[in-house]
Amino acid sequence: MAYWLVKSEPDAFSWDQQVANKVEPWTGVRNYQARRNMMDMRLGDRAFFYHSNIGKEIVGVVEIVREAYPDPTSGESASPESASAGSASAKSATKGGGWICVDVRAVGPMPRPVTLAAIKADPALADLALVRQSRLSVVPVSDAHWAHLCRMGGWTAG
DNA sequence: GCCAACGTTGGC
């Protein structure tokens, strides 16, 4: 399984809302590199939920519960019917240059949120994509980095 | 509120 990190401004969509909604479509990604990363997400993959701007810390863990499909908030998205077909329709969406989203489910909160400052202060995390490409909202996390960040946050489950 | 990084756009 692969690991990821997704960012959200808590003003727009916060961890608390993610927990309240349980499953939430991760929409609004309008960057090709981020889109490519989302296309690579598979069922069961996990991602850190990061608060940008306010907080600047990893606040929880989510799981991918639906692979890429056309983003309903995108102007040129396909119909809901074709969207329910799953990743096959995502391919046609990308063919048309449309944007995509995935569904994520809240797994649990970080016992101790991992701040950006703590990440930057740790040499082991110097090449984390979050640090290197601060503007990218969906980034991959290596197995080693995932384990390291889990340790920092006191995350013991899975 | 400012600035750096980076992506996109448009003129040539």
Place this chain on the structure above:
DNA sequence: GCCAACGTTGGC
């Protein structure tokens, strides 16, 4: 196809 201008993001 290059590059300057501009817009957006995100950290400080």
